[in-house]
Amino acid sequence: MDTITRFKEKLAKGEAVYGPFMKTGDAAFVECAGYAGFDFVILDMEHGPVDFFRLQNLIRGAEVSGVLPVVRTYDASEVAIGRALDLGAAGVQVPQIQSAEAARRVVKAAKFFPQGERGMCRFVRAAEYSSMPREHYFESANEALVILQVEGTEALNELDDILGVDGLDVLFVGPYDLSQSLGVPGQVSHPDVLQAIGNIVERAKQAGIVAGVFCDTVDAAARWRQAGIRYLSYSVDVGIFTEACAMAVRKLNNS
Numbered sequence: 001m002d003t004i005t006r007f008k009e010k011l012a013k014g015e016a017v018y019g020p021f022m023k024t025g026d027a028a029f030v031e032c033a034g035y036a037g038f039d040f041v042i043l044d045m046e047h048g049p050v051d052f053f054r055l056q057n058l059i060r061g062a063e064v065s066g067v068l069p070v071v072r073t074y075d076a077s078e079v080a081i082g083r084a085l086d087l088g089a090a091g092v093q094v095p096q097i098q099s100a101e102a103a104r105r106v107v108k109a110a111k112f113f114p115q116g117e118r119g120m121c122r123f124v125r126a127a128e129y130s131s132m133p134r135e136h137y138f139e140s141a142n143e144a145l146v147i148l149q150v151e152g153t154e155a156l157n158e159l160d161d162i163l164g165v166d167g168l169d170v171l172f173v174g175p176y177d178l179s180q181s182l183g184v185p186g187q188v189s190h191p192d193v194l195q196a197i198g199n200i201v202e203r204a205k206q207a208g209i210v211a212g213v214f215c216d217t218v219d220a221a222a223r224w225r226q227a228g229i230r231y232l233s234y235s236v237d238v239g240i241f242t243e244a245c246a247m248a249v250r251k252l253n254n255s
Contacts, residue, residue, distance in 0.1 A: 003062075003063075003066060003067065003068045003090060004068060004090045004091075004143055004144070004145070005143075007039060007040065007068045007090075007145075008143075010039065011210055011230060011231070014230070015230065016225050016229075016230045016231075016232055017039035017040060017230065017231055017232065018038055018039055018040075018221070018232050018233075018234050019033070019038045019039050019040035019041050019042060019067070019068070019070070019232075019233060019234070020033060020038065020041060020042070020233065020234055020235050020236055020237055020240060021041075021042045021044050021048075021072070021214070021233060021235070021236040021237065022041050022042060022043050022044060022048070022058065022236075022237045023044050023047065023048035023049070023050075023236055023237060023238050024048075024237055024238060025048065025049050025050045025054050025058070027057045027058050027060065027061030028061070029061075029237045029241075030043070030058050030061035030062050030065070030067070030069075031061045031062075031064055031065040032065075033065070033067055033237070034061075034062060034064070034065025034066050034067030035065050038067055039067065039068060040067060040068035040069075040070050040090075041062055041067050041068070041069060041070065042070045042071075042072050042093055042233060043055060043058045043059070043062075043069060043070065043071045043072065043089075044072045045071060045072060045073055045074045045080070045084070046072050046073065046074050046075075046095050047072075052083055052084075052087065055071065055084065055087055056087045056088070056125060059071075059087055059088045059089060059125075060088075063088070068090045068091070069088070069089055069090050069091075070089065070090060070091040070092070070093050070145065070147065071084035071087075071089040071091070071092055071093065072092075072093040072094075072095060072149075073092055073093070073094050073095070075094075075095070075096070076094050076095075076096070076097065076102060076105065076106055076109075077109075078109040078118075078119065081094065081106065081109040081110050081118075082109060082110075082118055082119050085110065085118070085126060085141065085144055086121065086124035086125065086126050087124070087125050087126065088125050088126045089126075089144065090144060090145060091144050091145025091146065091147055091169070092106075092110055092144070092145070092146060092147065093147040093148075093149060093170075093172060094106050094146075094147070094148055094149060095149045095151070095174070096149065096151060096152075096177075097148040097149055097150055097151075097155060097162065098150075098152060098154040098155045098158070099154070099155070099158050099161075099162070100158055100161035100162050100164065100165055103148055103162045103165040103168060104165050106146060106148060107146055107165060107166065107167035107168065110144060110146050110167070111142050111144075111146075111167060112138050112141060112142055115142055115166075115167055116142075116167070118141075120138070122134050122137055122138075126141060127141075145169045145170065146167055146168055146169050146170075147169060147170040147171075147172050147212065147231070148162065148168060148170070148171055148172065149172045149173075149174050150162065150171060150172070150173060150174075150178075150200065151173070151174040151177035151178050151181065152177065152178070152181040153181045153182070156196065156199075156200070159200065159203055160203065160207070163203060163204060163207035163209050164207065168209060169209075169210065170209070170210045170211070170212045170231045171200070171204050171209050171210070171211055171212065172211075172212035172213065172214075172231065172233075173197050173200055173201075173211070173212065173213045173214075174214060175188040175193060175197065175213060175214055176188060176214075178193060178196060178197070179193045182196060188216070197213060197224075198227060201224075201227055201228050201229055202228075205228055210230050210231055211228065211229045211230065211231065212229060212230075212231030212232065212233065213229050213231075213232065213233070214233045215232055215233065215234050215235070216235060217235075218234070221234050
């Protein structure tokens with residue numbers, strides 16, 4: 001069973017999936033995340049240093065270790081979405097979606113006909129550089145995940161319309177940007193932020209859409225899992241590494 005089928009089956013069963021953001025640009029860290037047992041990794045082109053040339057090797061690292069490669073694009077443009085998918089991303093996570101129209105444009109850019117109008121090329125890595133039968137590629141490529149990030153009050157006002165867009169797999173809440181839009185920047189545990197996220201989760205559940213969120217801590221992940229969020233992004237590779245190093249230093253100094 002391929003990683004995207006396994007991933008979708010877990011969600012269909014009501015199970016949670018977990019994965020970190022990856023910012024280092026080193027495929028070894030991506031492999032480590034897979035060997036550790038994470039369900040997915042989010043290869044970050046919005047806030048990370050990765051370019052498209054390096055991105056293909058990060059995706060290879062994910063495939064080697066059996067973890068699902070999701071690419072957070074740097075914006076919602078057709079080029080950003082299409083190039084990530086051409087390189088073999090199993091899904092795109094698109095930031096700063098503020099309206100249903102923007103959501104529809106993302107789906108159109110991520111899917112081939114009849115679901116969308118993604119630019120067609122079979123001489124790409126995702127199509128095994130043309131060795132994959134073209135009919136199979138153009139059909140199977142439409143299984144790629146579409147994950148939309150809602151992060152501002154404008155998106156909250158259009159939330160029901162966004163949730164009604166065909167082709168949406170996961171609605172992801174960016175708590176830091178949300179906190180800023182609510183006037184409490186960085187305070188992701190502020191009551192206003194927690195209430196807004198809770199409201200988003202409930203409305204996503206009513207629409208039959210999987211909700212996702214970023215979690216700084218294991219406790220936060222457990223809290224949001226209990227609230228019904230099933231796509232849980234736990235921390236960031238560099239943060240996990242820094243925390244592990246700091247713990248080792250403390251233990252060494254106290255030994």
